Amino acid sequence: MKDKLRIALVGNPNTGKSTIFNALTGLNQKVGNFPGVTVDKKIGFSKLADGTSLEIVDLPGTYSLYPKSADETIVFEVLSDRNNTSHPDLVLIVADATNLKRNLLLYTQIADLGLPVIIALNMMDLAAKGNMEIDIDGLAKRLNVPVVPIAARKSQGIEELKKAIQYQTHASFQNPTIDVEVIAPGLIRAISDELNLSNPYVALQIAHQYKNIRYLTKPQISKIEGLEKQYHFHSQKSQAAETIARYNFINDILLDTVKYNSVALEENISNKIDHYLTHKIWGFVIFILILFAIFQSIFAWSEYPMYLIETVFVWFAEMGHRFLPEGALTNLLIDGVLAGLSGVMVFIPQIALLFAFISVLEDTGYMSRVTFMMDRLMRKVGLNGKSVVPLIGGLACAVPSIMSTRTIENWKDRIITIMVTPLVSCSARLPIYTLLISLVVPKKYVLGFINLQGLALMSLYVMSIMAAILVAWVMKGIIRSKIKGYFIMELPVYRMPRWNNVGITMFESVKTFVTQAGKVIIAVSIVLWVLASYGPSNKFEKIEQKYDAPGLKSQYSKSEIDRLIASEKLENSYAGVLGKSIEPAIKPLGFDWKIGIALITSFAAREVFVGTMATLYSVDGDATKMESVREKMAGAKNSSTGLPIFTVASAFSLMMFYAFAMQCMSTMAVVYRETKNIKWPLIQFTYMLVLAYTASFIVYQLLK
Structure with missing residues (x-):
């Protein structure tokens, strides 16, 4: 037996796949990308009672192995390519017990790929409420795979699922559910010979998807294209024939293993609630x-x-x-990084x-x-x-x-x-x-x-x-296009929230926010502190000499002189010069040069604005008076007028700017990556900046 098993978690959307993933792995998870694509790859880790380590790969939700999106293409690639780094030793299929007919379609496809399978039959509690009786043993016997009844939201059946995983690692492959070779016998044999495949259903799927499968070479794609013409292969007709055969198989099994109470069911609670929550008004x-x-x-x-x-x-x-x-x-650590x-x-x-x-x-x-x-x-x-x-x-x-x-x-x-x-x-x-x-x-x-x-x-x-x-x-x-879009969505029944899942989501989200924002904040804070602490030529020396005059020393206390020196040094620093250079453009919005610096630094990420304000006011402030960033900003005064910088007009103007401006380099990068054309992020940046400036200008002029 292997010391480590890789398990692929597969299922239709809204079947509770994420709940089971969290139940099996807890907080022991990491997120990356599948190699070569930008599709999220979520991996979790767990251990069985016998010490076997589990690596659980949560594959994108899909109704079928025939993909409708890039995410769904990944599922077939991972399951069919034994050289794929995520290829599993075992497939755990999550099925909704209240909708077995549709969910078992995906099972029959994966079973025919020749992989060991376990079915986690989720939402058994809802099936019981819906007057469904499922013969679990009979279903497992007919399908020739382990079927584990669970209610993941209530953490029922998770231990039994782990035991089934431990047992199934010794089990043989299940039988095919349908005879796929009768669908396109000549083509399947030809593709199998060409690619050296032992599984006929993999060959049939490749016949449908070869243009989008990344592990095929260009010569192989050309060869398959030629074979399809030779055998007059029609993809849509083939899919229809396969689907009919699969549903005939499923219907025969469900007829013997699932029974419904003959008493007419009243409208369920979810439908009653939906009368109000989805009402057009x-x-x-x-x-x-x-x-x-x-x-x-x-x-x-x-x-x-x-x-x-x-x-x-x-x-x-x-x-x-x-x-x-x-x-x-010390100043860098406290006034830069810590602030x-x-x-x-x-x-x-x-x-x-x-x-x-x-x-x-x-x-x-x-x-x-x-x-x-x-x-x-x-x-x-x-x-x-x-x-x-x-x-x-x-x-x-x-x-x-x-x-x-x-x-x-x-x-x-x-x-x-x-x-x-x-x-x-x-x-x-x-x-x-x-x-x-x-x-x-x-x-x-x-x-x-x-x-x-x-x-x-x-x-x-x-x-x-x-x-x-x-x-x-x-x-x-x-933007012009003649193609019409469509929207298909299944509404899940209403349920109580799973508080452990909510807790995991909170933890992961906060961790991501702190680590990702923290890295940028530390980098920007260090650079900003240097720019705010040093200036061109000998300007800082002249400021020191200016406030060393006896007249000023008698006029102000030492703490006041220190504050005036810090303020004037900041204004004449490299950061100050940068802020002053854009101040004429942003003054009509109610912003001063310090806010201008924050606008520039926060192009890396919006949340850098707060860190920038904290760093600037720490460099500018009284070192003997420790205050929070909110207290520092609340007490900030305009050096020319003596009035507060953050008034109702300027604050709402600033909120308008951040509401509309594209100040996130990560977003621009992902827009370029998804569109494969630099013009779209540039158009997006430009229109959002114009929108932000206009909205900010109008709000400030109206409220000032």
Whole structure:
């Protein structure tokens, strides 16, 4: 027996595959890409009772081995190519017990590839509620594979599943479910001889998919193309014949192993709830109310933990200045790295809450209903219903959301979706929004329960979604295509959220946010501290000499002189020169040169804005007075007018800029990677920058 087994986790969408993956692996997971493509590769690790190590590869959800997207193509490549680094020793197929007929289609295809298989029959609790009786032993005997009944959401059957995995590693391959050779006998034999294949179904699948299979060479593709012409192969007719044969096989088995209660079933609870949650009017009202509750909670529940994190970082800064020797290295660590990190770490509670709410909405099945409702609106602006998934996903991050547009077959719909998805407010904007809102929006309640800060935050998110829809409508008339899109989606039943899954999602999301943002923040903070601490020629020496005059020493205290020196040095530093150079362009928006520096540095990633502000005000501030970044920004004054820099007008103007500007290099990179054309990210960057400047200008001029 092997010391390590690789298991491929396969199943239809919405069968609970992710739940089983998390139940088997817990937090022992990592995410990468399948070799040569940008499709996510999620791997988890576990151990059996006998000490065998498991490497579990979570393959993209698919209804069939015949792919409709790039993600689904990966499934056949991994399962059919024994040289693939993810090729499994065992396939674990997750099937929905309440919809066996459709789910078993995928099983029959994988079984015919000749791989060892276990069926995890999930949602057995729902099958029982639906008056279904499944003969598990009879089903396993007819299919000649282990069938393990589980209810993954309740963690029932997971241990039995592990035991089945341990047993199946000794088992032989199951029998083919249908005779695939009768579909195209001559072609299958010819392809098998050409590629030295022992499995006829692999040969048949290659006949259908050879143009998209990456492990085939160009000469092999040309040879297969010639063989198909020679044998007059018709792909669609062949698929139809195969599907009919498979469903005949499935129907015979289910007739003997599945029984339904003959009593007429009342309308189930999910359908009753859907009458209200997907209503053409009340559905949108309820969705807005749910968003309202989420953003109220983000402000209310995160306040205390954010205060604790701020306090901890202020204490670290105080201890650093007290015990570390004075010098450039200490200043770099405290005013550069520590200040930059504090600007990001303080928003962990809000990021965690946002992802927790998104996870709950997805887990309960409500997010699918939002997608369904928004489909009506999407079609009116010329988008495919599938565009809703990336747009909703954009609330978390635009990068994976843009990658998910591969499921949209229509080229025009996909391009428009890619172009507008970054307009949806992502988690990277949340620290900027909450910081600026806390500075200028009073922390008070209207009608006793409506938090004005939460209301302002929700308005920004709703505005971002409406902006994406409006821009999509404009692009609908600019980008031409005659092909019509379509939208097929299955609505899962409503369920209670799986709190362990919510916890894992929160942990993984926060870890990703902190590690990815943290790397950028540290790099930018170090560079920014150097630029803010040093200046051209001998300007710093002249500033020292200026404040060394006896008259000034008698006029100001030592701490005031130190603050004035620090402020003037920052203004004359390399960073100050950079900020001053763009200040004329951004002054009509209500921004000063310090904000200008933040706008430039945050092109690497939006969340760098907060770290930049923290670093700049740490370099500029009084070293004897340790304050949080919010306190520093709240007390910032314009050197010319003496008025606060962050007023209602300038803060909302800045929020408008970040709401619309493309300030994320990762997003631009993934847009180029997905479109394979530099013009699309350049167009996207340009139109978003113009939109951001215009919106910011209008808001500032109206509110100042």
